[in-house]
Amino acid sequence: MDAGCLWMTGLPGSGKSTLSDLLLERLRPIGVPAYNLDGDVLRRGLNSDLGYSDRDRSENIRRTAEVARLMVDAGLIVVVSLISPFRTDRAFARSRFATGRFCEIFVDAPLSVCEQRDPKGLYAKARRGELAQMTGIDSPYEPPEQPDLHLLTDVESSAACVQRILEWLQGPLAQTARR
Amino acid sequence: MDAGCLWMTGLPGSGKSTLSDLLLERLRPIGVPAYNLDGDVLRRGLNSDLGYSDRDRSENIRRTAEVARLMVDAGLIVVVSLISPFRTDRAFARSRFATGRFCEIFVDAPLSVCEQRDPKGLYAKARRGELAQMTGIDSPYEPPEQPDLHLLTDVESSAACVQRILEWLQGPLAQTARR
Numbered sequence: 001m002d003a004g005c006l007w008m009t010g011l012p013g014s015g016k017s018t019l020s021d022l023l024l025e026r027l028r029p030i031g032v033p034a035y036n037l038d039g040d041v042l043r044r045g046l047n048s049d050l051g052y053s054d055r056d057r058s059e060n061i062r063r064t065a066e067v068a069r070l071m072v073d074a075g076l077i078v079v080v081s082l083i084s085p086f087r088t089d090r091a092f093a094r095s096r097f098a099t100g101r102f103c104e105i106f107v108d109a110p111l112s113v114c115e116q117r118d119p120k121g122l123y124a125k126a127r128r129g130e131l132a133q134m135t136g137i138d139s140p141y142e143p144p145e146q147p148d149l150h151l152l153t154d155v156e157s158s159a160a161c162v163q164r165i166l167e168w169l170q171g172p173l174a175q176t177a178r179r
Numbered sequence: 180m181d182a183g184c185l186w187m188t189g190l191p192g193s194g195k196s197t198l199s200d201l202l203l204e205r206l207r208p209i210g211v212p213a214y215n216l217d218g219d220v221l222r223r224g225l226n227s228d229l230g231y232s233d234r235d236r237s238e239n240i241r242r243t244a245e246v247a248r249l250m251v252d253a254g255l256i257v258v259v260s261l262i263s264p265f266r267t268d269r270a271f272a273r274s275r276f277a278t279g280r281f282c283e284i285f286v287d288a289p290l291s292v293c294e295q296r297d298p299k300g301l302y303a304k305a306r307r308g309e310l311a312q313m314t315g316i317d318s319p320y321e322p323p324e325q326p327d328l329h330l331l332t333d334v335e336s337s338a339a340c341v342q343r344i345l346e347w348l349q350g351p352l353a354q355t356a357r358r
Contacts, residue, residue, distance in 0.1 A: 045275075066225035067225065
């Protein structure tokens with residue numbers, strides 16, 4: 001498979017990390033060099049100087065896009081799992097890649113479902129007023145208007161979602177590479 | 180070969196880019212996943228918001244070290260070619276890697292030789308007063324005290340220097356990986 005960036009955007013709890021992990025479990029055994037750029041991990045290293053203001057969120061995404069770009073240049077399939085709530089930031093990310101090398105994946109579930117899952121307890125914290133600027137609660141999420149893939153994680157199984165991503169890798173991305 | 184970070188530090192014109200390019204030409208044909216994080220390239224992307232003040236130089240190096248760390252985690256041999264003039268910044272870079280996974284390579288040539296080579300015309304510009312904060316001219320370079328490799332590019336040939344790097348990859352790095 002060819003190098004490219006799979007950019008997963010969605011609310012906290014929508015399933016981005018779950019799908020990233022599953023996807024990498026599928027790719028690694030078949031020898032495909034792939035890496036997950038996880039927003040939480042980045043915030044402990046490269047982006048540890050950034051907070052959650054709109055400005056810092058944008059800078060967070062800018063840097064992540066640049067790192068993903070370098071990694072794709074190095075030949076990897078890079079899976080980014082990042083809330084990335086703003087359209088302009090995601091458009092910037094896309095602009096850093098050649099046409100067809102970037103896949104915007106909308107990992108979508110209703111807020112009520114995400115809040116029920118609450119894998120990190122963030123929604124509970126936000127509702128108790130202990131966490132400000134929580135996307136979906138007191139910070140907006142702008143859903144993609146034309147994502148390359150739209151995965152409904154409250155309806156489709158994780159396995160089915162991963163299958164659709166694999167199909168994109170073997171279809172549109174592979175066609176781009178052959179051109 | 181195992182993943183690790185080769186950190187080349189030295190004056191402008193000391194030979195960092197030349198050695199990086201040659202090293203990658205040796206590694207790629209034998210199927211070793213390797214990538215060159217070049218300071219100049221990074222300044223056009225990830226670090227495009229940074230200047231040349233001491234503070235910005237440090238932040239430049241911090242981010243580069245974090246990206247190198249992610250790439251090594253992804254399984255690559257990462258060659259960083261960056262003036263990185265300050266000891267504390269290079270010590271920070273080393274601190275982000277497991278013991279034995281980081282090789283500080285002092286790419287060393289006398290200032291007079293670097294200035295004569297002047298591959299980018301930067302010394303000439305600095306001498307004409309058109310470029311401020313040029314390392315070696317009006318900004319200090321702190322040479323490594325205990326580099327893992329010390330390459331004298333005005334004495335050794337590029338091929339010999341690259342050979343010594345390859346020996347480090349097959350020796351100390353490989354031993355670390357087997358532990």
